[in-house]
Amino acid sequence: MTYDFCIIGGGIVGLATAMRLLQVRPGASLLLLEKEDSLARHQTGHNSGVIHAGIYYAPGSLKADLCKRGAQATKDFCDEHGIAYDVCGKLLVASSTLELQRMDALLERSKLNGLDVKRVEAGELREREPNIVGLGGLFLSTTGIVDYRQVCQAMAKVIERSGGEVRLGVKVDAIREGGDSVHIRAGDQSWTARQLVACAGLQSDRLARLAGIETQHQIIPFRGEYYRLPASKSDIVKHLIYPIPDPELPFLGIHLTRMIDGSVTVGPNAVLGFAREGYPKFSMQLADVMEYARFPGFWKTIGANLRSGLAEMKNSLFKAGYLEQCRKYCPSLRLDDLQPIEAGIRAQAVMRDGTLVHDFLFLETARMLHVCNAPSPAATSAIPIGEMIADRLLQQA
Helix, strand or coil, X not given: CEEEEEEECCCHXXXXXXXXXXXXXXXXXXXXEECCCCCCCCCHHHCCCEECCCCCCCCCCHHHHHHHHHHHHHHHXXXXXXXXXXXXXXXXXXXXXXXXXXXXXHHHHHHHCCCCEEEEEHHHHHHHCCCCCCCEXXXXXXXXXXXXXXXXXXXXXXXHHCCCEEEECCCCCEEEECCCCEEEEECCEEEEEEEEEECCHHHHHHHHHHCCCCCCEEEEEEEXXXXXXXXXXCCCCCCEEEECCCCCCCCCCCEEEECXXXXXXXXXXXXXXXXXXXXXXXXXXXXXXXXXXXXXXXHHHHHXXXXXXXXXXXXXXXXXXXXXXXXXXXXXXXXXXXXXXXCEEEEEEEXXXXXXXXXXXXXXXXXXXXXXXXXXXXXXXXXXHHHXXXXXXXXXX
16 A cells, blocks of 8 residues: 555654644545654653743744744644643743843834733732742743643544554654655565655654755754652742743743643753653763764854853752752742653754754655754644645645
């Protein structure tokens, strides 16, 4: 049998793409392959579960549009499929005069993006969040929380009801493109499809090279380490609490996040990972390290971000430094409040010149589309991202 479509990757972007393909091509045959024994095992299942509003993105940009549409699409999907979510809102807290200036710039940006945002003075901040201190903040009323693993499970059911197949525990080890089809192999199993989409996240560059595509980028794993607060502090905040981001840094900083299960997490930091899929602390996969150590863009990136990288590494090794970052806006936290939970790993695409890839990165051939970077917040934006990828693939046909 030759399938119309094959999707590699059972994270939320791959699943959303499969849903869209079956929506616009009803009756098409579709096969989705995931190497793990369950869906959403990597980036999708290790994020903070936030349904972002899109305050950080340049007005009129694709990321701003996708995030805004994706937030509503995610909530609509959850409503349709009975998935719990909570629109608890988010407060971005300024703890210095410099951050107040950055906050004003964010406020203007959010207005241009058409977001429901309110400037909060210090007094109102204390009223809203008695355990949080700051000079002021921005309140985003539409930010929410959800368990994206449940979203993925519901997406898989939609795919199967639409005639698609979802197969788990299938690690693809060969991809060969022919004139009118693509051949996929996993051990002693093989399939043929007219078109292929790879949404492989942490393995996206490897899948592209496996398919014979020359790449100019490398996936560098960055660990995001979290702590969970004890149950006695689950009511420490009513909203999500974020710092005002430093525009010079690629990550948002440590924040307090209410989770859909009622717990509260603190994090993440951003430290270089020594394994693409090694979640316990001090995980190392020598092959992963040697691969990026041979890549020239890695050393250029490390050189350009050495100071911040060393600070993040120090806070990773010494919990007191991590706590200091949290106490800038939540001074009641104590060292024994920080209870470790499993980290997340971000697939950061880096070009040969050391540039961090913050936009979409697609590699395409006549019958394949490899999603080598889907920018944050990909989980929030997954449904419109999947629509964009699927529509782009169909243009090839």
